[in-house]
Amino acid sequence: xxxxxxxxxxxxxxxxxxxxxxxxxxxxxxxxxxxxxxxxxxxxxxxxxxxxxxxxxxxxxxxxxxxxxxxxxxxxxxxxxxxxxxxxxxxxxxxxxxxxxxxxxxxxxxxxxxxxxxxxxxxxxxxxxxxxxxxxxxxxxxxxxxxxxxxxxxxxxxxxxxxxxxxxxxxxxxxxxxxxxxxxxxxxxxxxxxxxxxxxxxxxxxxxxxxxxxxxxxxxx
Amino acid sequence: xxxxxxxxxxxxxxxxxxxxxxxxxxxxxxxxxxxxxxxxxxxxxxxxxxxxxxxxxxxxxxxxxxxxxxxxxxxxxxxxxxxxxxxxxxxxxxxxxxxxxxxxxxxxxxxxxxxxxxxxxxxxxxxxxxxxxxxxxxxxxxxxxxxxxxxxxxxxxxxxxxxxxxxxxxxxxxxxxxxxxxxxxxxxxxxxxxxxxxxxxxxxxxxxxxxxxxxxxxxxxxxxxxxxxxxxxxxxxxxxxxxxxxxxxxxxxxxxxxxxxxxxxxxxxxxxxxxxxxxxxxxxxxxxxxxxxxxxxxxxxxxxxxxxxxxxxxxxxxxxxxxxxxxxxxxxxxxxxxxxxxxxxxxxxxxxxxxxxxxxxxxxxxxxxxxxxxxxxxxxxxxxxxxxxxxxxxxxxxxxxxxxxxxxxxxxxxxxxxxxxxxxxxx
Numbered sequence: 001x002x003x004x005x006x007x008x009x010x011x012x013x014x015x016x017x018x019x020x021x022x023x024x025x026x027x028x029x030x031x032x033x034x035x036x037x038x039x040x041x042x043x044x045x046x047x048x049x050x051x052x053x054x055x056x057x058x059x060x061x062x063x064x065x066x067x068x069x070x071x072x073x074x075x076x077x078x079x080x081x082x083x084x085x086x087x088x089x090x091x092x093x094x095x096x097x098x099x100x101x102x103x104x105x106x107x108x109x110x111x112x113x114x115x116x117x118x119x120x121x122x123x124x125x126x127x128x129x130x131x132x133x134x135x136x137x138x139x140x141x142x143x144x145x146x147x148x149x150x151x152x153x154x155x156x157x158x159x160x161x162x163x164x165x166x167x168x169x170x171x172x173x174x175x176x177x178x179x180x181x182x183x184x185x186x187x188x189x190x191x192x193x194x195x196x197x198x199x200x201x202x203x204x205x206x207x208x209x210x211x212x213x214x215x216x217x218x219x220x221x
Numbered sequence: 222x223x224x225x226x227x228x229x230x231x232x233x234x235x236x237x238x239x240x241x242x243x244x245x246x247x248x249x250x251x252x253x254x255x256x257x258x259x260x261x262x263x264x265x266x267x268x269x270x271x272x273x274x275x276x277x278x279x280x281x282x283x284x285x286x287x288x289x290x291x292x293x294x295x296x297x298x299x300x301x302x303x304x305x306x307x308x309x310x311x312x313x314x315x316x317x318x319x320x321x322x323x324x325x326x327x328x329x330x331x332x333x334x335x336x337x338x339x340x341x342x343x344x345x346x347x348x349x350x351x352x353x354x355x356x357x358x359x360x361x362x363x364x365x366x367x368x369x370x371x372x373x374x375x376x377x378x379x380x381x382x383x384x385x386x387x388x389x390x391x392x393x394x395x396x397x398x399x400x401x402x403x404x405x406x407x408x409x410x411x412x413x414x415x416x417x418x419x420x421x422x423x424x425x426x427x428x429x430x431x432x433x434x435x436x437x438x439x440x441x442x443x444x445x446x447x448x449x450x451x452x453x454x455x456x457x458x459x460x461x462x463x464x465x466x467x468x469x470x471x472x473x474x475x476x477x478x479x480x481x482x483x484x485x486x487x488x489x490x491x492x493x494x495x496x497x498x499x500x501x502x503x504x505x506x507x508x509x510x511x512x513x514x515x516x517x518x519x520x521x522x523x524x525x526x527x528x529x530x531x532x533x534x535x536x537x538x539x540x541x542x543x544x545x546x547x548x549x550x551x552x553x554x555x556x557x558x559x560x561x562x563x564x565x566x567x568x569x570x571x572x573x574x575x576x577x578x579x580x581x582x583x584x585x586x587x588x589x590x591x592x593x594x595x596x597x598x599x600x601x602x603x604x605x606x607x608x609x610x611x612x613x614x615x616x617x618x619x620x621x622x623x624x625x626x627x628x629x630x631x632x633x634x635x636x637x638x639x640x641x642x643x644x645x646x647x648x
Contacts, residue, residue, distance in 0.1 A: 064408070064409065065407060065408025065409065065411055066408055066409035066410045066411065066447070070408060070411070071408070071410065071411050071412070071413045071414070072413070075407075075414060083281070083286070084281050086281075086342070086613055087610055087612075087613055087614060087615040088610070088613060089609075089610055089611045089612065089613075090407075090592075090609035090610045090611070092407065092609075107407045107408065107609065109407070109592060109608075109609035109610060109611045110611060111591055111592070111593070111611040111612075168562070168563070168566060168590060168591065170592070170611070171407070171609065171611075173408075205266065205285075
């Protein structure tokens with residue numbers, strides 16, 4: 001973490017604490033997110049088991065879903081609002097792997113893309129990756145916050161203009177490459193825990209949807 | 222300050238702002254202190270029940286998440302109604318909510334005559350028909366043709382002409398048709414993830430309606446594929462297999478994805494596999510050669526005339542512009558226009574059509590492109606035919622029904638529940 005960011009943290013933390021004291025809707029998560037994406041499992045104890053099957057294959061990391069490896073991949077069920085049964089903007093994920101890395105593609109249907117929108121991938125409490133349609137990638141692994149240092153790579157495909165409500169946006173896609181040496185230094189497992197979440201800011205409020213609530217898993221086949 | 226930090230600040234500040242919005246409405250004085258405190262939080266936006274204090278939970282009503290007093294703690298106050306809904310943790314609860322289904326600017330507001338407020342969704346809806354066998358989309362409303370209206374294909378009372386709308390139009394007692402839009406997979410060439418199940422169910426639903434819609438208008442995007450590849454025709458085939466579940470005529474609008482996506486223009490193009498698949502699948506079977514055409518429809522007894530203008534924004538040309546100007550100038554009692562992109566679009570037709578839509582007399586503009594159900598003025602956006610949703614209405618379709626008293630009623634149906642999830646009327 002840079003010294004500049006360290007200087008900024010107290011300001012954000014103070015604002016988050018003030019919000020908590022006033023009963024803000026995102027109090028727990030907001031303060032924990034200050035520097036890096038927070039583990040979502042801690043905030044949402046209810047757990048809906050789900051499995052995302054990853055098949056062997058090495059996609060080109062270009063943010064596109066038009067490759068055979070992604071076509072062959074099974075998509076997750078659409079993300080849902082864990083609190084409501086009402087339909088929500090569509091999000092889904094696919095996964096593949098090879099000897100060196102795990103690949104995840106996240107498709108996000110969005111007709112009003114904002115730089116504050118984001119999707120998160122959490123591999124347990126120790127590794128989190130967050131991406132936004134303005135092609136920003138953020139990582140957290142223990143005390144390490146540099147995606148480059150962790151070897152995490154991403155590519156984006158964005159159909160529309162970010163932060164421009166006048167445009168007819170359709171969707172954005174981020175494809176991620178997470179090396180096994182970061183994800184599982186002791187060796188590639190047959191299954192690993194994962195939580196997937198999307199957060200949009202709409203009308204000044206954070207709208208959250210998720211594939212699961214912290215007890216999902218990617219199974220390698 | 223970095224963008225990362227700025228966005229967090231914005232998020233945090235937005236959350237604070239929500240907790241202190243101006244929607245708090247204390248209405249329940251006279252009950253005990255706990256109830257009073259709980260009632261005072263009504264319409265307070267929330268994320269978790271812990272924010273709502275004792276006796277209240279964070280629950281969905283008026284179209285969002287607000288604190289609400291659990292009904293079991295006492296009677297609801299004046300202007301409040303006890304309803305079952307869902308709390309933030311997924312539990313079913315009963316809470317006191319504003320009887321008008323509104324929290325500040327959110328929710329139903331004042332519903333049009335004949336409609337009532339769905340207090341949970343905050344949408345004005347028509348009352349569900351009583352006594353339906355499955356609650357499905359099969360009952361006309363008051364002011365609309367009664368349940369005795371003949372299905373397409375049956376003879377009207379005393380008539381000698383069969384009400385029917387075919388590829389070249391036709392004659393009917395009262396106009397009644399369906400609108401379906403945007404059916405494509407998330408990724409390009411991703412035929413394996415084509416939404417066949419959804420679009421098949423939609424056409425099954427339309428076919429099963431009684432009375433059955435006389436025809437279907439589709440608002441475009443039946444595929445997502447490379448124009449030079451083979452997947453476009455494959456996806457068109459899947460669409461046509463679903464479409465075959467409806468036995469009437471389908472008038473298909475050209476979408477931008479049938480031309481390669483974006484603002485591509487296929488006018489004069491002969492080598493685009495996606496465009497050719499569209500022409501072969503949805504235009505030529507009607508006996509037509511161009512992706513733009515008129516469908517004339519009139520009343521069996523000669524009381525009115527109507528035209529449906531199918532516009533191809535992504536095959537835009539001077540010839541089509543001239544044709545459209547000419548057709549819009551011809552007088553008919555009713556005019557319906559269908560194209561892919563909504564008003565204000567920068568599609569190839571956008572600039573030319575904008576002044577036409579300003580000056581022309583028409584009843585309804587049917588569009589897709591945006592993967593949601595929306596209406597604004599005389600525009601219906603129908604883009605929930607299987608494409609990835611960007612809104613908060615489920616996949617489904619709309620119907621347009623001529624009202625006995627004048628005007629047209631548009632209803633939006635959820636393909637899973639078959640329930641009406643939205644409606645509006647145009648003159």
